[in-house]
Amino acid sequence: MYLMSRGEGYARAIAGFYGMPVNPMQKQLARLEEDGVVVSELIGRVRNYRLNPRYPYIEPLTALLKAAVAAYPVELKNRLLAQRACPRKVISH
16 A cells, blocks of 8 residues: 555555554565565665566556555545655755
8 A cells, every 4th residue: 555655665664654563564575576566676775665567467456555545544545645755954055
């Protein structure tokens, strides 16, 4: 749900969103990557995940996830769909 709604994410952010420990989230993401459902890239020391656009069942999977998100309570749906942007560091001279 998180990756479909936000496009990408890393294990700590996803685990934090769902209020769960990071280790089980990392293990689940690794399993999903082994199965080809998600792909990842290492950005610095952080592994960033997204749904694999080449996954053979990506269309039915995203349709299912979108339908599930539509059934979420409004508050949770808004939280899931909110894109959190880090503010830019202001450099003063």
